[in-house]
Amino acid sequence: MISVTGSGLEKEIERRCGEKVRLCFQCGKCSTGCLFSPAMDFLPHQVMKLVQLGVEERLLSSRTVWICASCVTCTARCPNDIDVARVVDTLREMALERGVRPAEKNIPLFHSCFLANIRATGRISEPVLMGAYKLLSGDLTSDVGLAVKMLRKGKIKLVPSLVRGRREIRRIFRESRRKEMARR
Ligand code: SF4
Ligand code: SF4
Numbered sequence: 001m002i003s004v005t006g007s008g009l010e011k012e013i014e015r016r017c018g019e020k021v022r023l024c025f026q027c028g029k030c031s032t033g034c035l036f037s038p039a040m041d042f043l044p045h046q047v048m049k050l051v052q053l054g055v056e057e058r059l060l061s062s063r064t065v066w067i068c069a070s071c072v073t074c075t076a077r078c079p080n081d082i083d084v085a086r087v088v089d090t091l092r093e094m095a096l097e098r099g100v101r102p103a104e105k106n107i108p109l110f111h112s113c114f115l116a117n118i119r120a121t122g123r124i125s126e127p128v129l130m131g132a133y134k135l136l137s138g139d140l141t142s143d144v145g146l147a148v149k150m151l152r153k154g155k156i157k158l159v160p161s162l163v164r165g166r167r168e169i170r171r172i173f174r175e176s177r178r179k180e181m182a183r184r
Contacts, residue, residue, distance in 0.1 A: 007054025017090045023080045024048040030074035030084045040064040041103070044074045044084050051087065060095040064088065066104035106137050119173050122163030126156045 006014075010021050024045070031043035041063045042050060050059050059065070065088055074084035095102065102108050113132040117124055130147070134140050150156045163169070 007052060009051050009054045009056045009059075012094070013051055013087055013090055016093075017083070017086050019083050019087050019090075021048055021051045021082065021087060023082055024052065024078075025080070027079060029077045029079065033073045033077045035071070035073070036067050036069055039067045044088070047088060047091070048082070048084065051091075059091055060098065060100045061103055063103040065092045065095055066102055066107040068092070106133075106139070109133065109137055115173075119170060121160050122166045122169045123161060125160030126150075127158055128160050 006022050013019060013021055026045055026049060028043075028045045030048070031037055031045045034040075034044050037043050042059070043064075047059065047062075047064060068085065068088045070085050070089060072083075072085040075082070075086070078084055096108070110133055113129055113136065114124065116132070117129045121128075130143075134143075147156070151158075
């Protein structure tokens with residue numbers, strides 16, 4: 001049953017990102033617009049309902065929090081102006097902070113490789129990113145054919161390029177980390 005004052009999870013979400021999940025009246029418009037919903041275990045409107053009900057453990061260990069691509073289609077479609085994508089993003093952050101084992105283990109690994117690449121060079125280098133991801137995931141052989149095709153067509157640059165403001169980028173990372181620690 002939904003508590004009149006809202007679940008602990010609902011309050012936690014509001015404290016962290018300001019979104020008022022209690023305003024959701026389950027119209028389902030967020031879910032019908034979500035292109036990634038076929039791969040999700042909970043559709044966006046179901047996520048909102050589970051937040052209202054305080055079903056925290058199940059949500060933090062769901063596939064949905066990792067499958068969501070933060071495309072914000074759901075957010076744009078919500079008649080109550082709830083930033084649904086931000087709510088899912090907040091759940092993802094909470095899952096990471098609490099050390100919940102991700103249902104899609106390679107997605108957070110890909111995120112880490114992506115961020116490490118940006119932090120080091122300021123720009124994504126496909127060979128560096130994919131090399132790190134493939135090594136760490138142990139999935140060395142899939143996509144080899146595609147990589148060869150892309151190389152032949154000049155779609156992938158082998159030598160990574162660096163941006164000038166790398167110091168600035170590292171500062172942004174440090175600041176973001178500091179803010180994250182302060183929020184906990
Ligand atoms: S932000 Fe996530 S939940 Fe929302 S529409 Fe995009 S993929 Fe779906
Ligand atoms: S579109 Fe908004 S109100 Fe409708 S179900 Fe999704 S979050 Fe709830």
